[in-house]
Amino acid sequence: MTTFETLRLDGVTRRFAGADALAGLDLEIRRGEFIALLGPSGCGKSTALNCLAGLLPLSDGSIWRDGTRLDTLPPERRGFGMVFQNYALFPHMSVRKNVSFGLKMRGVARAEIRRRTDEAIRLVHLEEHAAKLPGQLSGGQQQRVAIARAVVVEPSLVLMDEPLSNLDAKLRLEMRTEIRRLHQNLGLTTVYVTHDQEEALSMADRLVVLRAGRVQQIGTPEEVHNRPANRHVADFLGFRNLLPGIAGGGSVKINNWQVSGTPVGAVAEGDPVVAAIRPEDVVLGGGSGIEVTVEVVEYHGREIAAEARTVDGLPLHLRTSERLAPGDKVAVAFPPERLLVFPA
Amino acid sequence: MTTFETLRLDGVTRRFAGADALAGLDLEIRRGEFIALLGPSGCGKSTALNCLAGLLPLSDGSIWRDGTRLDTLPPERRGFGMVFQNYALFPHMSVRKNVSFGLKMRGVARAEIRRRTDEAIRLVHLEEHAAKLPGQLSGGQQQRVAIARAVVVEPSLVLMDEPLSNLDAKLRLEMRTEIRRLHQNLGLTTVYVTHDQEEALSMADRLVVLRAGRVQQIGTPEEVHNRPANRHVADFLGFRNLLPGIAGGGSVKINNWQVSGTPVGAVAEGDPVVAAIRPEDVVLGGGSGIEVTVEVVEYHGREIAAEARTVDGLPLHLRTSERLAPGDKVAVAFPPERLLVFPA
Amino acid sequence: MTAPTLAVRHRLAERGIDPQLLLLVPATVFVVALFVYPFCYGIAVSLQPAQGGALAAYRTFFSDAYQRDTITTTLAIALPAALFNVLAAVPIAYRMRGRFRGKRLLTTVLVVPITLGTVLTAEGLLNFLGPTGWFNRVLIFLKVTDQPVTLTHNYWGVFFSLIITGFPFAFLLVLSYLSGIDPSLERAAATLGAGWVQRFFRITLPLLAPGLATTFCLTFVLAFSVFPSAILVGDPSGSTRVISIAAYEAAYVRYDYAGASAAAIVMGAVELLVISVVLGLRSLLYTGSTAGGKG
């Protein structure tokens, strides 16, 4: 197994028919890190993984493992493991054979292959289905085979492309824990693509947020969650309320009401800005608040997600454990440290 | 378009090589209903949809549309639409052609096809990609084509198999709203498979919870969420804390501490039971609580998910917005109306 | 490895040139060594007739209607036969793509005729369809006709022999190509309201088309080079005087190798023309994975 200290992506670019699917990605991955790639559908996450794996030739840029250049090496010589977004299981091999394939390729001893394969299959709860062919499995089961196949070889770098998207909540939680545990116990380095922010926030050491092929922000989960670098990141990270306004000294004028918030980036007075706040950060009640009318209510278990509208017609998303009904009028307030103000 | 008043599944059973993938599903779907099928991976959700769509012959049971038997009709004569879990896009057709295929089959006029196709493509935000082949799309984009293709024909019944699993949170929310909106505006009937409880709870009129091919519970989101029919449903629906104990008059004895809860089902004194509570329902602080030690802390944006352990070694999952650190000792309490007691 | 070579490699890889192309080497070496050289020699021979200039052999071929017409005769046999074989193979293979009991047996029986060989086929056709063969006996017995129907030593004899040998060939290929198409695509089409006709024409056929093109090319080539059956069950001096007979006679009866090579090269050129058209059309079609999504 080729281990490494750092893996450096240097302006990695990939074009399809002239359009940039990934443009100038610079990233340094340290050994043992858990990196999550995050971004809207079609932003280039899978492309980035494929470039890293060597499955797509780069249009530009280079990849370095410590001192040696990696991007001209064929994928099988890089020693990485990968969970494909579309699984790409071997249709003619049983679950067991799929999982043990990588070990066979690495010439591991037979007994060891057996042991590790069994273990990996147990890890993903497919003991009963070990003899089935992929075509005989349910979607989630197939996805788990893909996970087992990638981790069983304990690669120096494991690339996972939305590995849990087809699993139910309970299993997903469990798999998350297992993946983290493997990552830690085996000292793997992981690059993890997910569309699930919670997953990214809870698992990763660092997040890379992409949009339309370009990096928007790189940082720890807390940084990214609390301080999105721009309004797009904010939008993507659950700041569902994006209120256009005009910056005033320390506050924002939205329509004809004034709220105070925390500016992010260069915001000068008089600039058009966007004030962003998450639904769950909007505080209900409180006299000083802005009055809104509840329009749509969605039941989310313990909580309620509501869509409301201010008197001047601005829509507002709320999240609360209070019972609301459409037509209710409530007053809302925005905690200034939670209301971020971005240049528009 | 064949509309209907009710669709009745009567003991629908499907066996694969002797094993029941779906066993005796009885369900009556009324026109305009939004039904969510929920259950762990491999429980038979896709099988149920395939049986309903006519893609898998039944091993047993029957399906009735109003008075007429449906299960002997080939899929194309049923007039249903379906989003496949694996998309099943036509690889040789562009996005536009994929989407318009169903309309062509129904002999819709050309201008109308154009209009509706454009609209559906706009709905799933693929305007820029309309001319691409499926192989040139990202995973999430493919999934959106599958959605557009199914809804564009406005079928009397639309079957969706995890249609949003590969989309990012923001898009997912948006698509959810769109699907609900279509459902309502067009008066569609929808059967929706998801592994995401929140999705199921927020979208469906009724939930069907499956486990290992058998129905566990059918009910409104609120019923299922608050009153899972048994410990398996509870487990699946986020009651992560399942504490084994012995029933005592109105309370449960867990190890050597006594807690009171709400019994569900027949629980007699002295029976072995399982007390279930969600992490977010565990209350922190309060003098009368049980003391636990925090072991693992996961950061989830605004909240913290923590794993703690009681002095007698019982693990406990918590969820709180308080800042906890591993090693912290806190007292917890279980609100009796939130602690459900099931027969073991 | 130095940086410039890396850069060169990079750029080559971009254009599709990389070490994987080495896989082509054995086949290329093979074809160049054992085909190209002898073939060039063959062309050279066709350009060196005993008398006349370089193109005399070709001129002779094209100026003699008896020789020239062999092209149309051959096409008139080969094109319909190849088309028929492919077109008949498709619905049968399509019917047989699912699973059912006895499929294996049926497949085997359908494929059996490729084992017959030209001689048995010719003998069989002559025996079976001949004036006193079973076929005519049955017809006469049933009073469908009172004179034996002539089905041998003419166009039909050759046509039937091409079907007997060509159909199983086409069927085997088409069935195999069909089996590579993900059945869930047809299911998806069914849920969209497509009946079997539409599913077949809009989903299966387009995905099968590249394979069909190849199958057509191969059956066409086989039919085009029909030689033994053109002689044995055909009418080798008249209606089934195919171009390979012309080449054969030049080479082996008249020992005019220039003429023979010329005829054979004309034959190859005509085939190439037809096949280029078909393959050109093929390249306009979708070729690629027939999987429809993930899993």
Place this chain on the structure above:
Amino acid sequence: SPPDNNSPATSASGPVPDKPAEAVTLNVLDVAGNLQLTQPMIDDFVAKNSGVIERVTYTKATAPELVGKIKAQQAANRVDIDLVLTGVDGLAAGIDQQLWVDLLPAYASRLSGMNNYLAGAAAMQKLAGNAGVTVTYYPSGPLIEYLPAKVPDPPKNAQDLLAYAKANPGAVQYARPSNSGPGRTFLMGLPYLLGDTDPKDPVNGWAKTWDYLRQLGESITLYPSSTSETMKNLANGSAKIIASTTGWDINPRVLGTVPKEAQVGTLDGFHWVADAHYAVVPKGVSTDKQAAVLNLLASMLTPEQQAKAYDKGYFFPGPAVDGVTIEMAPPESQQAIKDYGRPEYPQLIANNPIEVPLDASALVKAFDRWDREVGGSKVKK
């Protein structure tokens, strides 16, 4: 370098010794079906002269391909065919392409049997030039064959035949001449029957023949592409009169493809058009092997070996040398001829002129013209 057309390698030049230095293995290629007659002779020789020939391998092929193969071998200087048994066509093609060693006149002295040829065989040998040695011979045809039950009153001359054909469309058959011995014998025999100006010149001397064939063709529905077919059609009744030769008369009846009761007839004023098989040696065969071949041929031309050529009437009579009677033939041979032979043959052979066939290039021209004007012009019926 590409194989050269005109100078085949002769690595094995030099005088041929009387006997090979040591016993050789001989590869025999038969393109005329001649082994049917001569294999027993060869085997017999090998059995008795193991010091000369150790082993013989036999390969059979059709005449046309022979030339290509030998050319390829000679161009590469590796000839592994030592003796070729061929008919007139293969022999001529080889001469044309200069493939054969000239065994004559250099080694004529070693082949004393050649002095003893029958008149017809001697004429056939003349046709062979210096390359081939005639090993078997028969006067061939043209004959007509019919079932007496179906044709009680067979035509007696060419005009009768034409009239019969006109009266019975489809009843007369002969196979495409280029694919059939009887077919070509019929073709070459017609000029004699019709009194054409030059029976050896199919282009300018066969006016009556071509005219006759055209007329005949109008009532012929089918020109099969092998003699066997015509025989089969005769047997099953779909043809009533077919072209034949002595060998094709006797042997198929022995084999059972034609009913025993079939009869042959001749047309008034016919000349036999003879046929023969030759032995030739490709250039490039080593002198040792040439010596062995010469020894073998000398033995094959002795009357006792020639008697084997009677076979079962396959090439009736078969022997090329004089003084070989049926009584000298092996018993099975005698029995077959007794049962299926025809007593009138010796008379017919003795009383009708025997002609040599067309030379190769004239024959090719005749075939070509036949294909174009007779076979090819036939409208589909």
Place this chain on the structure above:
Amino acid sequence: MRRRIVASPGAWIVWGLVAIFFVGLAGVIGSVVVNSFGVRWFDTWLPEAYTVDWYGQAWKDFTLLPVLTVTLVVCLLVAVISVLVGVPAAYVLARRKFPGSRLLYLLFLLPILMPPITYGIPLATVLYKYGLAGHLSGVVLANLVPSVPFVILTMTPFIEQIDPAVERAARMCGARTRHVFTSILAPLLVPGILAASILVVVRTVGMFELTFLTAGPDSQTLVVALFYSMSAAGIRAQQSVDAMAVIYCVMMLTLLVVALRFVNPTQLVARVKEDPE
């Protein structure tokens, strides 16, 4: 009710065609087989009497046993080698576009198109020059000339059908190109390889000209013997030729059945995705 009993008109037409084909086939094969056992068969429904003598005679006359062995060896060798050489080339041509790929494709097409007349003799010369012709090796090499391109042409669509993602997955598991071929592509291509090799075998067994030109006395194949028996000068009983053709057919049939036994062509790439019914 699993399967609709009443078949559609389309199905009737298709099965009708199949039935007609079978009847014709049975007639063709049957009449040859019957004739090969017949003593005499003139203008009647069946022969007058039966015998197996023709087989004995064919067997002896053509020294069939060695010929059969040679034929078997030659066609198996040709099939195996052409698959080994052809499939990788087909793979590259199917998957990759590079400058000159079309030209190369054309080059591979030519040997199938060009009749052996155009190159047979020079090819034989080359093989004789290097001492290859006259033995098995020459026959095998000569037959490979049309076979390798044949495999390439047949396999290209099969390879195109396979999702490249599966190969990529194998590479990510550390599989070298060799392993990708042996473990992933080969099993997935089995139906194609099988079909191609069956066809190559059939073509090889039937390839008269090249085999004859390059065969030595000990390396001629069945078709050379058979072609001779059919077309050469001389008189032969029809039944004997038929017996020979039946022997040929039985041998090929055995090969075919054996091939289909080991790998069932209906158990194909997407077998696992097929309807489980």
